[in-house]
Amino acid sequence: MIYLIEKFKKEYLGRSIVTVLGIVIILVTLSITGFLFYKGLGTFVTYNHSVWEFLFSSEWKPADNFDGGGKVGAAIFIVGSLLISFLALLIATPFSIASAVFMTEISPKLGKKLLQPAIGIFVGIPSVVYGWVGLTVLVPAIAHVFNLPYGFSVLAGGIVLALMIFPTITSVSVDAIENVDNGYKEASYALGTTRWQYIYKVMLPSATSGILTGVILGLARAFGEALAVAMVIGKMLTFPDNILSATNNMTAEIASDMGNSAQGGEFNDALWSMALLLLIISFIFILIMRIIAKKGEEVK
Amino acid sequence: MGRKMKDVLAKSIIYLATGITLCVLLFIVGFIFVKGISLVNWDFLTRDYNEKVFYAFVQEEVVPMTIDAASLSQKDPYDKRYESSLEGPIYIENIGAAIAKVAYKNNATEKEQFVFSYIEKDSPLLSAIDSTGKKLSIGTDYILESINGTDFEGLSLEDVAAQINHETGELKIKVVQPGGGVRSNIITTLYMVLVSLLIALPLGIFGAIYLTEYAKPGRLVNIIRFAAECLAGIPSIIFGLFGMAFFVVALKFQISLLSGSLTVAIILLPVIIRSTEEALKTVPTAFREGSLALGATKLQTIFKVVLPCAVPGIATAVLLSIGRVVGESAALLLTAGTVAQIPGTLFSPGSTLTVQAYYVAKEEGNIELACAIGIVIIVIVIVLNILSRITSDKLNVFNKK
The missing domain is CATH 2.30.42.10 (PDZ domain)
Known part of the structure; x- marks a missing residue:
């Protein structure tokens, strides 16, 4: 009898411990979200700015004190972030998909031996390394090629980010392509298609949902990267005229000014609002990924 | 003929794209080595920065x-x-x-x-x-x-x-x-890895056990999964801000090893949960059934049968986590500081290799030193990669049996 009670106790204990720890994960997420909302809403609640002004005005002159009265239009930073991230995606996606196809279909042996370890290293290199390689190689190169006084530009930021998100998109795409039913391939070849026709008309369409997940994962990473972009973006408070002009983005602004502004002041609160926006955008990316994944499952 | 031509053309485009990718990687790694290798020697590794x-x-x-x-x-x-x-x-x-x-x-x-x-x-x-x-x-x-x-x-x-x-x-x-070395940064990085794993590993592993072994599919599990997914998707600078405002300011831990480790631990949680879950899922159900049929309790089954089988998977999770800590910059910059010293206690600041590399490149413009630190980081990354390949192969070998 005592043995049974002991056993029950142990079972119960184990169960409750793991349950509690599972719930801790929810709490951590909730507390981060809650905290950012609490901090980020200050701009709108305490300093009476409208969400409209924050999102669509480009006048960024927040007062670094507790009186408020400055301008908190963050449109330049938002546009900068969007532009750089999409440019990075535009550059990285073709290379990622090509590499993924190479690794899975064209030469799996070479892919496993050469490309996969290379991508592993690509992932592991800290983003700041990409940042300063961009700063010392890319920025002067852009200035030289396009005959500009400085090479700090949207293009530089886009290329640096593209390097960083390339491994993410590639590895997710490889998984997606590997999951394509082998029967498709056999059936397709049996119908007399060439390898390219199979890849282009059968394999890629059936791996689309997986590849899209990778692309959005990459976009999310690009959106949230801070220090590497801050090094090459130029930090100019203007809308970029073209991809060769300098601008600023949300993460770079947060990283550079969060420490220099008075806690709880208007400037500080506006930066927290930007962080909140970043969080909301990353949640939106996650939701989109879930929807794509669900659709992919339904198709199967 | 047209079809064949297209096939060859597409193939060459893919070869070209892959080739460019590899060249870019080689260029980056090569650039860092060429710029930094002259500074890397024994003294560089054993001396402090100051x-x-x-x-x-x-x-x-x-x-x-x-x-x-x-x-x-x-x-x-x-x-x-x-x-x-x-x-x-x-x-x-x-x-x-x-x-x-x-x-x-x-x-x-x-x-x-x-x-x-x-x-x-x-x-x-x-x-x-x-x-x-x-x-x-x-x-x-x-x-x-x-x-x-x-x-x-x-x-x-x-x-x-x-x-x-x-x-x-x-x-x-x-x-x-003479200064210019990275001994203190290497030791800080080790401390950071150790403390953050100590916090995140038990949490992550137990969380994964709950998700795979105990939880019945339902709302709670979905919420936990979603929460973990959200954590994985949040940019690290936001973790940094959260850590700075919560651990550093609100809990008064100061800019310190502890604040940094706690912040990084949150970043590691989803990584550890996901890899452990994958590992637990690969353990055949027959093992659990066999153990339960022999009269073992569920807890005994988990700790004596399932977990030992999943050890290579957990080892992979640990290696991935170490990689994350080594590579983390924005979050640690805000929570653990840029002081190149060995943290004496949990409450003193210290900069990891990556933060130091950022600091040296950004604030002092010393690209050579930054590249030298970059070499140390890349070597660590390569070693971690090789190790994780070995451990995941072990997991696969076990599955084939």
């Missing part, structure tokens, strides 16, 4: 020079850190060492200094002690500042040599160990 000034007590003892004059001048301390060798080297018998005058370059400031260029095997410098009697070692390229209170600044090398030869008995010499 110069260290100390007083050493040396018993004066005449040691004749054992090498000839030609090879002494070969022992010019000229290297990357010196702009030029100005005078020297001159052998000084009563400390058994040669000194040269050089223009010493450190973090963009330049100074004329006296540097040990050669030390005899029997030199009393090698048995120097500090004021508490602890043994010190003075090596070549240490900077000599003064002996017995006589400051050498502005003197010529001959004067200094004469000055030292004039001294007798116990000499009190002020030396500077």
